[in-house]
Amino acid sequence: MGNRIAVINPNSSTTVTDDIDRALEPLRTSGGETIDCLTLADGPPGIESQTDVDGVVMPLCDLVKAQDNTAAAFVIACFSDPGLHAVRETTDKPVFGIAESGLLTAMTLGDRVGLIAILASGAARHARYIRALGIESRFAGEAAVGLGVTELADEARTLARMIETGQQLRDDHGANVLVMGCAGMARYRGTLEDTLGLPVVDPTQAAVGMAISAVRLGYRTT
Amino acid sequence: MGNRIAVINPNSSTTVTDDIDRALEPLRTSGGETIDCLTLADGPPGIESQTDVDGVVMPLCDLVKAQDNTAAAFVIACFSDPGLHAVRETTDKPVFGIAESGLLTAMTLGDRVGLIAILASGAARHARYIRALGIESRFAGEAAVGLGVTELADEARTLARMIETGQQLRDDHGANVLVMGCAGMARYRGTLEDTLGLPVVDPTQAAVGMAISAVRLGYRTT
Amino acid sequence: MGNRIAVINPNSSTTVTDDIDRALEPLRTSGGETIDCLTLADGPPGIESQTDVDGVVMPLCDLVKAQDNTAAAFVIACFSDPGLHAVRETTDKPVFGIAESGLLTAMTLGDRVGLIAILASGAARHARYIRALGIESRFAGEAAVGLGVTELADEARTLARMIETGQQLRDDHGANVLVMGCAGMARYRGTLEDTLGLPVVDPTQAAVGMAISAVRLGYRTT
Amino acid sequence: MGNRIAVINPNSSTTVTDDIDRALEPLRTSGGETIDCLTLADGPPGIESQTDVDGVVMPLCDLVKAQDNTAAAFVIACFSDPGLHAVRETTDKPVFGIAESGLLTAMTLGDRVGLIAILASGAARHARYIRALGIESRFAGEAAVGLGVTELADEARTLARMIETGQQLRDDHGANVLVMGCAGMARYRGTLEDTLGLPVVDPTQAAVGMAISAVRLGYRTT
């Protein structure tokens, strides 16, 4: 297994996988870990509902099993952390969900965490998860960009909406650190930070950072 | 500043600093960050009370100021996270406290976090901090090794007490992941994990892992 | 659809389905709802892990779709509430999970709810769910019967363990109402109540009770 | 006692009792429970303050005692759940408060519960009760219709205000299920659901639904 970290995009979009891959470039060093980004071929084009979330778990477990001999850690790169605990039962390697890692990392950078969501329809799902994580007293709230897949291809428009959303979280909800509630959006991070004056966490970057530490330190898993 | 991470032991014991330094070896890679461990010369021999904690903050800020031009991130290596927020005001580099980082990292490895404390007298201080972090619903409780500085030099005895303490947290408090509430104890981690069958987090390792990610990703600080 | 309530046992054991069916007899009245108990043929023999839970969601959604024209409400009769929110997206009929309904019903019968679990291995999964429900301040804790499927067939032994477990929850955890963390155990309820002197909730009975109200009152679902 | 459920309106308004009675019609079936609505003759015309709430407890206990031989369960039909725990001490039949039952039922229909209150002056009283129930993390907030008894007789005006209030809870507070904070308003439920696109719970209907289950299942009380 060496030191290879397998980052799995559970939707079938290789464009998203490529965006994730580029975002992880700063975490690669010459003597460091191999970070491989994989696409779940059986996944839906996008994960937008609880049904989408639950629907990828079994294929995801299968892919993890297939990769288990060659990976030292796994990252599930979808903000709903699909199958996080099932995958943890599947492998004895450390497994990181990007929502869990992104939110916990944000808690080291600010006091109240705001979530830039893509769609408003995920709010109840996110709320359940924030409560399950036990961190609701640090959660400022979420606001949604509200753009569909096609519209997200328009980068200028997407950025403009992310900025508006971030301002709303900062000014109305009192957030002082933001998490992007989606994989594959890291390219907007710098501009968001500069425009909003707040730290912004790309959750996949955060999760891979945690995976690097876990691989080096060799945590036992339960 | 390059990519140098300054890890500051806020007590004056260079033995502890050396223990910390050794514990960080797995986090050093050829093309990676420089991790320097510094001793706060003005600190007390050990930090055992709230007065000790508060007493190191100003010297710590001074040391951070002196290192600010040559460090890309700071880690405060005492489980009471002395001066964490004052240091964050002192520098615009990311700053990690080992308690904050250790507890949040543990939340990715298990559901209920148990704390192996050194002295029972810190319980109320830890309880205040756990509440301030907003993670009390994930906190299983703490149990103390109960050994003084001299006794801690007896490694067999220390290990035996850590195992007893860990068993108590696992069996009586329902912890399924443990954090060592002290810097410089990482050498016991492997044996504890194997004996207890649970992941065990050395908080300084966890914080330096987070600092590595932060240096690579360049988070804005607020 | 009329007034037919479809109760789905998501494991493949028809013995369990039959036990559930018998337990619902008191909820059937001459002029009242039809309560049909179905077995998820594709389910595993028992649901004991998060992987088992996640694995039944898609087949469960398929079964719900197939029954959607003839059912007025659905009950998912497994204490992990597998796929509860995915099923709610699948149908516009009200859907009840037995854990959610059982725990909330218990909150009308006592102040602190204790959970008689079958296996100790579900504790972290239950803890996540209790937090997600937002009711942890009413949760006294759980204790496990600790018997496997074969051993559960020995009714005297099962009852004895349930009584011991209930006493532990009552005396050590301060529970004053108990929920059985499993479908198909209602036949022990009366004896448990009499022996322990506490109300005991069979969660499937509770969920079907809620489904009956929902069918009569015609709640809109979101 | 048979299967008679006694629903007690603790204010002296028989108009309200009649409204409650009509609202319970869907819960009556030929072979099912008898649902009798009683008026507390000694109650005030309306219950609008904590003093009103506390003032009805002793007469309510007296009425429950007088009905104890002929009732299988009791429902206290005032949203402040006056005397809920005193009545539970008075009888060994199950007793349901409409606030408790309505709020818990709403938690099965949506993630964040909004409360349509009649008067703004009850907000602190409701807040204390929501905390006492331990469900504040599921509570989106309340907004008040703000009409007095006479004005409430104007049904068009009342409905219009309820819709405005519901929109405020949905759009500003993020509620995705609503509870009407009053007995005797069920006739507005359907229109509210259709206009707002959210489930709306009439708390008396919810409580009587729970009472029906309790009667059939014969829960022991403590």
Added chain:
Amino acid sequence: MGNRIAVINPNSSTTVTDDIDRALEPLRTSGGETIDCLTLADGPPGIESQTDVDGVVMPLCDLVKAQDNTAAAFVIACFSDPGLHAVRETTDKPVFGIAESGLLTAMTLGDRVGLIAILASGAARHARYIRALGIESRFAGEAAVGLGVTELADEARTLARMIETGQQLRDDHGANVLVMGCAGMARYRGTLEDTLGLPVVDPTQAAVGMAISAVRLGYRTT
């Protein structure tokens, strides 16, 4: 009204009122407030159930009304804080409940508050109130002396049981400050403090202390 504080014992035992009166002696100063202890003649001999609590509210409001012209503040001297909010509606003078005041005062003297209760049967009632106050994260738990009225007359036995109870709260529940869950027990406070090595709060003393401040500072009430 001047500066007279009316302390009302809501049970009819003048022995208890006398005990309360003696306990308040240290709070009387030559130039200070008049502290008058009154007995609610209509109260029961002791307040041991929720029915007892609710039963005294109306007589208590009547007594407060009768005293309103001559009192500058009121203290309700029963640990269930009967009618606290109804009395606050009855008068525009500040009103203090001894449970509320005692628990909040204890939070300034230690981190985790343990409650020495008289009877175990009050636990659920206390738990509801602790949650309603919103301070459950500071509450270590309660343990009961378990003596009836007659037995409480045996002071040696009562003290012995209070010490045992306090030790249990300190050693098993982690309490580092204690509150006596009863009026009229202040004479045991000094011995308890010395024996247990913890601060012990008599709640009536705490409430009268708060009332003195309120009278001097003239807080507006809402």
Added chain:
Amino acid sequence: MGNRIAVINPNSSTTVTDDIDRALEPLRTSGGETIDCLTLADGPPGIESQTDVDGVVMPLCDLVKAQDNTAAAFVIACFSDPGLHAVRETTDKPVFGIAESGLLTAMTLGDRVGLIAILASGAARHARYIRALGIESRFAGEAAVGLGVTELADEARTLARMIETGQQLRDDHGANVLVMGCAGMARYRGTLEDTLGLPVVDPTQAAVGMAISAVRLGYRTT
């Protein structure tokens, strides 16, 4: 030591100390405690950051040590409660922080506590402290006057901003009791109460009130 209460202003402004001194006049009685207001000569002109807070702790402990023989209780008169727990380790006299005392006192006067802060920059520091106190479910939020030291000298402008801030807390955050988040502002309290129709707590008055009780009752400290 007698009955002298030492109130320490940890900033070096004697104007603020004088304002505090005048605010405590109503708490002085002929036969009562001596209340002495001291200025921490080594403190900064104002305490506006976490660094300012932490910077005064050691000098504060020194001053407390110097006063320990002649004081019966200490009050730390800065809303960040600098060094509260370190000072509690330094002396065995009771020690009160004005934030802790002010917030807890407010909880006896209203249900939801709003904080009139001076500067917006303290919000995260206050949020951490509110969580550490475990009272966040009673906290309505904070709003800042937003005036610097020079501007605060303009009393009309300061009062106008305090009123606006209080209205915002009352109307937008649902606060029904307010705490002034600063020492030395008590002279605005009466006007604020009358204008806003809510109780307003000056935290130094609240803390000295608690200190008076503690001195009279002689609480053991831990």
